Amino acid sequence: MPVEVIMPKVDMDMAAGKLAVWHVAEGEVVKKGAALFDIETDKAAMEVEAPATGRLHHILAVPGVTVPVGAPIAFIYAEGEAVGPAPATAAGQPAEAALAAAAPPGAEVAVAASAAVATPETEVEGLRATPAARRLAREAALALEVLSGTGPKGRIQRSDVEAEIARRRQPPLPAGSGPAPGTVEARPLSRVEPVAPVDWEPQPGGLHVTTRKGTGTPLLLVHGFAADSFGWRPLEEALPRDLPLIRIDLPSHGRSPLRQIGGFADLARALVQAFDRLGDGPVHLLGHSLGGALALALADIRPRRIRSLSLIAPAGLGPEIDGAALNGIARASCTESLTPWLKRLTARPAGISDDFARAAMLGRIDPGLRAAQQDMARALFPDGVQAFDLTAAVERVAMPALMVWGRDDHILPWRQALAAPGEVALHLLKGVGHVPHLEDPETVAGLIARHLAA
């Protein structure tokens, strides 16, 4: 008798679930406990494991279809068992059985995709936000689009806006004194901040994680110093559309809490902790610059879960770095003072548009965040020198690894790539600076896609 695969009840009052994706194709072999399919509930996507070992047949539910709890959606036949017509099913699957088939609790840490980057991966829906969140955002002149919601279906709730406001440490503009509410473009980003050094308090909470759903092993993205997960967007659009993504914001970056960092080890520890909370499945790993160094460290510490490693201009492979540019970016309190430093990132100054600079400043509008990053820069790059060394770790890389570097990188000289052992594939891009994934996302995405497929 084939084993029935049902839509499991994974939430107390769940009556039906939406099938998101099958991880195993019709007729393929699956092992008991392996990821079989994903379902979407109001709360989150959830991976469901195979209830038996065998070949998958009679797939009754295609992705996108909503299926009542307990209804069969496929059958698993033991190896050699004759595959007949789809068997009739016993009504009333016991709840225990359904629950047993549910995803492990670890899957719950996956946070709903942020509204800001939701467009490519979910069906087009209007932005979801509660009236209270909308009001708070309006009063704080925050654009809801830059927030990610933690409520059902990514709904932005009051707490999400409050967290963002707290993060930005920005007192709400007095009514009537500023630009029209909700229009980010009109905000006076070039307003001069007080000269006095800003105090900042470390904040509680884990690192901010967002995901993009897809098929197969996800790609984990670790951004560089003074960047955040939004910086991956051009590359994401160039990568295969069904490639699942996990993005982590580093401490004191993006939407992660501000943290005191004594040195590189603290940062690596924070990343490992966040990685461990993602579950125990394998990932492909990609890091840029400081994120590249951290990816190297993570690959060194958790090699078994890293299927492949991709590094874009990774730090940690030599002492030289443009410390002035890093400090300048961390310090800049307005678009005008930020732009000249940003222009060092690309091969040619024209590579940084005014729009890009304004958007970058918007992400750094919180003086607390800037102060924390300045402190971090002092700890990681004292006197303009990389105070950490990952050349030993790169020697130990155990998984297929790829390195991409721009030949016109003004921040980290490409020659540091030569610290890598011969097994690491090295791609040096002409006419490209420190941010190849922004300057030439198609090429970088192509290299990575081939690397992951190999």
Added chain:
Amino acid sequence: MVENQKNIPFAFRHFTPEALRRALRKMHLIRLFEEGAEESYMRGLIHGTMHLSIGQEASAVASCMELTDADKITSTHRGHGHCIAKGADVGRMFAEFFGKETGYCHGRGGSMHIADVKTGNLGANGIVGGGLPIAVGAALTARRLGRDDVTVCFFGDGANNEGAFHEALNMAAIWKLPVIFVCENNRYGMSTPATYATAVKNIADRAVAYAMPGITVDGNDFSAVAEAMHTAVARARAGEGPSLIESLTYRWRGHSKSDRNRYRSKDEIEDWMSRDPIMRFRTDLIAHGVLDAAGAEAIEAEAKAAVAAGIDFARESPSPAITDVTKFVHAEAAA
């Protein structure tokens, strides 16, 4: 002398000439008021429908002859006659028809809800049978407060088949309440003949079921109605309980303004019109020397003038403020 008296109908023995002349004036007023309302309706001055009692004036006026302002009446959708009989002012009635602030209900009630609580008229009622239990309640109040007021409950032949009729008569009887149920049987509940819709021959026969006197009278005979009422009111005031009077009459007009009179013949209508209760009463008054022809003409002319003045008053009166749409839903909050 005694023999003479016997040949004189009750009303002419019992009421003063002045009271009888006032009765004639009221009957004319009712007729002229309704004709005036009808004409105003046709001119588009009145926007709702109306139920006219032309032809039933004797019944209404005779029923109220012995009532004071302390006595109560409950009325029906065909209630203009009861209203005027109980003493209402035709000017304020017209104003109500015209939806004006000066109307009895400040323009909120219209033809179907005219009331004048000060003269004891608890109101016309748009629900067939709606006034029956209310009349019993009013009688209960009189009993509870130790007053000798009576309540006259007008209703039509249609209402005698409503549950409320039976519940009300039963309660009035078991509690021996001072209420007189006056059924103006004008033969049709809208289009349905009472003879079809009612199991008993006479509606008054139903009194037996509630252990109260029941009498059927010619409703177009002023004196006959007045006599039956006299007996019933006396019984009620004496605390002996309710009575049921069936007053046989006829409405000349249709049920309402939308009636096409498909259920009765022209002959039938004309036959009843030839027995006009007002002309009958007027002739009797002259015959019994209460007034002469000139006096009767003068009374009618006076009523005509009152109706004309009433229409003028209504036309010139202000409409309610639109912002007052919810005024009178509840008592005004105490200042």
Added chain:
Amino acid sequence: MNAQTLFPEVQQREMSFAEAIRDAMAIALERDPTVILMGEDIGVYGGAFQVTGDLIERFGADRVIDTPISELGGAGVAVGAALTGLKPIFEFQFSDFAALAMEQIVNQAAKLRYMLGGEAAVPVVFRMPSGSGTGAAAQHSQSFEAWFGHVPGLKVVQPSTPADAKGLLLAALEDPDPVIIFEHKLLYKMKGPVPLGHYTTPIGKAAVVREGSAVTIVASAIMVHRALEAAAELAKEGIEAEVIDLRSVRPIDRATIIASVRKTGKLVCVYEGVRTLGVGAEISALIAESEAFDYLDAPIQRLGGAEAPIPYNPDLERAAVPQTPDILSVVRRLVRGEV
């Protein structure tokens, strides 16, 4: 100098809900000679739920009037009596039977003042034992407050405590307009402190019976007790629910509800009447239309009666109306951001 000033400590007494209503009626009969009681079996029987009790012995059959089984006529007599100077308190044996008297309540009592341009008043009080939980099935267990709450000219209250049952009845008697009091049958035996003597609980005023910041639960009648029970349980989980006893369905206390939702950002309505087009719909709508809208941080939740007549089987009967675990579940999900 009255007893209360002489003995200030004797200002309230423990009474059952039914006793408190009887106390109110006795005080009213004592104070006001125009007050009468009417209803089926309210005399020597003492009322179907023993609410009138011994009042017939104390005030006589002239003022405690047994009516025939004639709901329409009886209600109409009460309306007529009110229209002409009495203050009748009319007891329906079950609120369900008020359906027989809809004509007099809705077409007459509610509208007479208006139809007559303010020239008349109908100060009648209709008492209606209501609600499920007694195994009396479909025709003796309904909750009609939304029906009557839909009628301009009526006032509709639902006390949840003995003290309010008394105070609202005395307030209803002072009100110049018709008032309908829904008395939940399961509350009749509930005891609570009741102030002695005459006092009134304002009609149209809700009561915040528990303060909290996480969620507002607006409940009525017996649901107030279920909401409070749920709130106590939720407090152990760190969820501080604010519970509002609606008390008055019409007029509804917009200000209290709006102020609370502005504070909590979350609203759960709990009521026994059928969920659809019920009291919760009105509460939800008034929030959606009010300045509290901008403070809503989750969809409004309604817990109401099932879309079915009240069934006989006890398990079905319980399932047909909100119970404490239902409130717990919906609040937990709301506070966790799951809805």
